[in-house]
């Protein structure tokens with residue numbers, strides 16, 4: 626009985642740990658190459674994610690408002706510390722970064738004045754800009770021909786917080802070629818602290834204490 630209770634608590638903790646397996650939106654790029662490419666987003670896994678299809682993206686253009694639904698689901702799997710790249714096309718993304726995007730979809734085909742919403746199991750999970758009803762042109766999240774990158778150890782957040790982002794001025798990438806764009810954009814540098822160990826150690830201690838208390842009765 627005691628062992629079963631301990632196992633149930635431990636299993637609940639392990640499941641909670643799995644649920645906290647997280648994907649963070651870390652980068653947005655509106656590139657300077659042909660047709661404003663590469664247009665891409667970067668995401669980062671803070672834990673192993675065996676099935677990425679529980680996550681997806683919605684692009685809300687200009688002064689539109691979020692419909693609250695995934696337009697394109699992600700696919701594949703990630704290990705903790707992996708990045709995931711979604712682009713509007715492959716050739717120019719590949720020429721800039723030296724590897725192909727993981728997923729190609731028009732739903733990252735923003736042009737610097739748009740909002741991006743990331744969902745987990747259909748629930749809002751992370752957001753870029755989130756200015757429903759407002760075109761971002763001329764606002765703090767105007768990244769026309771430019772980029773934004775998440776500050777280390779922040780996110781995900783369902784409420785946009787500009788202090789969690791490095792946001793460049795519009796047209797900061799104007800005139801750059803693929804190599805110049807690669808040098809200017811910090812994709813692949815985000816870091817996040819590992820899932821803290823102390824809480825799990827403390828919880829295991831509590832389980833042991835609960836077991837010991839019950840045994841005395």
Ligand SMILES: [Ca+2]
Nearest residue numbers: 687736738739
């Ligand atoms: Ca737009």
Ligand SMILES: [Ca+2]
Nearest residue numbers: 687756757759
């Ligand atoms: Ca908007």
Ligand SMILES: [Ca+2]
Nearest residue numbers: 769770796799
């Ligand atoms: Ca420009």
